[in-house]
Amino acid sequence: MLFNSRPRFISFVSILIVFFFGFFFLTQEFIQQDDFVNASSNWLKVKFKTYLSVKNKFDHGKWTKILSHQDFPDYQIRLKEPKLCDSSVQQYSGYLDINEEKHFFFWFFESRNDPRNDPIVLWLNGGPGCSSLTGLFFELGPCTVNEDEANTTINSYSWNSNASIIFLDQPMNVGYSHGSKVSSSHAAAIDVYAFLQIFFQEYSQYARLDFHIAGESYAGHYIPAIAAEINNNNHGTSLWILEKNPKFLLHINLESILIGNGMVDPLVQYNYYADMACNSSYGPVLDNVTCDRMRYYYPNCAKLIKECYDGVTATCLTASMYCDNRIVLPYYLTHRNPYDVRKQCEGSVVGMCYPGIDVIERYLNRDYVREELGVVPWIKYGTCSSSVHFRFQMTGDLMKPFHILLPPLLENGIRILIYAGDADFICNWIGNNAWTKELEWSGKQGFNDAKTRHWKVQGDKSTYAGEVRSHKGLTFLRVFEAGHMVPYDKPRSSLDLLNRWLLKKRL
Ligand SMILES: *[C@@H]1O[C@H](CO)[C@@H](O)[C@H](O)[C@H]1NC(C)=O
Ligand SMILES: *[C@@H]1O[C@H](CO)[C@@H](O)[C@H](O)[C@H]1NC(C)=O
Ligand SMILES: *[C@@H]1O[C@H](CO)[C@@H](O)[C@H](O)[C@H]1NC(C)=O
Ligand SMILES: *[C@@H]1O[C@H](CO)[C@@H](O)[C@H](O)[C@H]1NC(C)=O
Ligand SMILES: *[C@@H]1O[C@H](CO)[C@@H](O)[C@H](O)[C@H]1NC(C)=O
Numbered sequence: 001m002l003f004n005s006r007p008r009f010i011s012f013v014s015i016l017i018v019f020f021f022g023f024f025f026l027t028q029e030f031i032q033q034d035d036f037v038n039a040s041s042n043w044l045k046v047k048f049k050t051y052l053s054v055k056n057k058f059d060h061g062k063w064t065k066i067l068s069h070q071d072f073p074d075y076q077i078r079l080k081e082p083k084l085c086d087s088s089v090q091q092y093s094g095y096l097d098i099n100e101e102k103h104f105f106f107w108f109f110e111s112r113n114d115p116r117n118d119p120i121v122l123w124l125n126g127g128p129g130c131s132s133l134t135g136l137f138f139e140l141g142p143c144t145v146n147e148d149e150a151n152t153t154i155n156s157y158s159w160n161s162n163a164s165i166i167f168l169d170q171p172m173n174v175g176y177s178h179g180s181k182v183s184s185s186h187a188a189a190i191d192v193y194a195f196l197q198i199f200f201q202e203y204s205q206y207a208r209l210d211f212h213i214a215g216e217s218y219a220g221h222y223i224p225a226i227a228a229e230i231n232n233n234n235h236g237t238s239l240w241i242l243e244k245n246p247k248f249l250l251h252i253n254l255e256s257i258l259i260g261n262g263m264v265d266p267l268v269q270y271n272y273y274a275d276m277a278c279n280s281s282y283g284p285v286l287d288n289v290t291c292d293r294m295r296y297y298y299p300n301c302a303k304l305i306k307e308c309y310d311g312v313t314a315t316c317l318t319a320s321m322y323c324d325n326r327i328v329l330p331y332y333l334t335h336r337n338p339y340d341v342r343k344q345c346e347g348s349v350v351g352m353c354y355p356g357i358d359v360i361e362r363y364l365n366r367d368y369v370r371e372e373l374g375v376v377p378w379i380k381y382g383t384c385s386s387s388v389h390f391r392f393q394m395t396g397d398l399m400k401p402f403h404i405l406l407p408p409l410l411e412n413g414i415r416i417l418i419y420a421g422d423a424d425f426i427c428n429w430i431g432n433n434a435w436t437k438e439l440e441w442s443g444k445q446g447f448n449d450a451k452t453r454h455w456k457v458q459g460d461k462s463t464y465a466g467e468v469r470s471h472k473g474l475t476f477l478r479v480f481e482a483g484h485m486v487p488y489d490k491p492r493s494s495l496d497l498l499n500r501w502l503l504k505k506r507l
Helices: 033-059 133-140 185-202 219-234 239-244 266-278 288-309 313-332 355-364 367-373 386-394 403-411 429-438 444-449 491-502
Strands: 065-067 075-080 091-098 102-109 120-124 143-145 152-154 164-169 211-216 254-260 415-421 453-457 460-471 474-479
Touching (some): 065 185, 075 185, 091 185, 133 211, 133 355, 133 491, 164 185, 185 219, 219 239, 219 254, 219 403, 254 491, 266 288, 266 429, 288 313, 313 386, 355 367, 415 429, 415 491, 429 444, 429 474, 444 460, 453 474, 453 491, 474 491
Parallel strands (some): 211 254, 254 415
Antiparallel strands (some): 065 075, 075 091, 091 102, 102 164, 143 152, 453 460, 460 474
16 A cells, blocks of 8 residues: 655664574594585585574574575575465575575465466555565455464455466565565565566466566556566566576566556656546545645646656655645545545554554564564564655655656556556546546557447446556556455455456456
8 A cells, every 4th residue: 555655753673683603623533535524514404404493593494495496596585484474385485595694485376277377466555565475364355364463264256266476575674584685666576576586486377377576556566567577578578687698587578467556657746636536426525725825735746756756856846745744645644544534543553544454563572473484583564664664765766757668568568457446646646547547558549449348347337346448458447335455345356357357357
């Protein structure tokens, strides 16, 4: 979810991790070479066992496997096979490690239907700084957390009904992920690509399947960056490939991307906050004076965003402070839910105005859950990290243009679905509808000329569930009566949407 970006100063809490090194002595009394070989291999065995037991004490888990890849010498994947949430399917969880610096948490669930043939979907929540496990437990994953915060219940509308799903906590220090490096959407993309290469090399049965990236909110930044990285690497044209000349890369079958209530093109999207607040189908939630003031500030805001788009990175931060304070903040001051104009903000602020999200956070901080997933005991799970948000803001990432990465994907036959629940404020459908129409690509005219059709959900032909516009590879879908998290508000329709999309059927 897009996490409120009111400027504020965050106090950093640094965690000091002390590693203990053992000092081992080797006595040398060897006469014959064979003896030496035997003795040293035994010595190595013993020391390796000691090392592992020390490492496991910190890692909390006994890994099923540790995967590596010749083209990514700095990367490895440590994984377990947990049985939480949906014990009927094969699962993997663990970390993508990059040197000692970065540790990305992931959790994979096989499809409940036909994992040998069903596609693979990578799911990402936004923020920047929010965990993808909110997507898992609150929106579209195989289970929900019970009110007792101790156990889970199966979600029969899970998106793993007909697809295998990977939930990934990125960038650094989001959810169960931990590490030290500052990040941006572009920097995160190469790490995700490495993850896919290592994972698919080991589990080659998944590598030949269709691959899709889906996500929400600020993932409107991440997804175009990751998709562009994959597409460029598939074509061998990325700088990285040209420099490193890797030898063992697999083609990643990127077939489509799906962005729900995304923040993709801030220049266009910031123009529609006033309309959403004062002229939506749900009635006004701010007074006209406030909305007129929001409209009044837009031209200046747009000027700053344009400079940021033109590459003046220093202006990106100024733009996000200026625009958020004048155009977004008035809504937050009403204490209405920023993800749903129909609701007041309930629960805690860290719970993003949904009490159910606090429940998930407490569940994921239980020791037995962490242990089962292989999460180090000293990582405290948080739904969203304000320090990650702050760092992204400081690098200017928030206002950078990510829609410009989409036309090359469309030209390469990668389908794009932009969907939006129409009660969301923060990444509202009006702004998303507008930027899809303004996007410069070969199908622009055709997309703008296309008729807006009724969207109906399978098995419920009578309900007019939304509106859809589609031309060639680009589809925009407005989902009626849903907020920012469409699968939370409309579990049944959203599963139907996903399944039809994955099967390349007309929506
Ligand atoms: C080395 O160890 C193997 C088995 O551990 C044993 O069969 C062999 O005889 C040993 N060689 C020497 C030279 O001790
Ligand atoms: C959670 O529920 C499942 C199914 O009802 C049960 O088998 C399992 O023991 C429960 N786990 C805990 C920790 O209570
Ligand atoms: C989707 O999966 C369900 C079981 O999870 C199965 O009954 C159904 O036939 C599948 N649909 C398709 C189109 O594969
Ligand atoms: C309000 O929305 C309606 C329907 O989308 C539109 O026709 C009208 O021009 C809008 N009014 C204002 C003041 O923006
Ligand atoms: C706000 O503006 C709209 C459109 O200009 C108008 O229809 C509405 O009556 C106004 N509301 C108030 C409270 O003035």
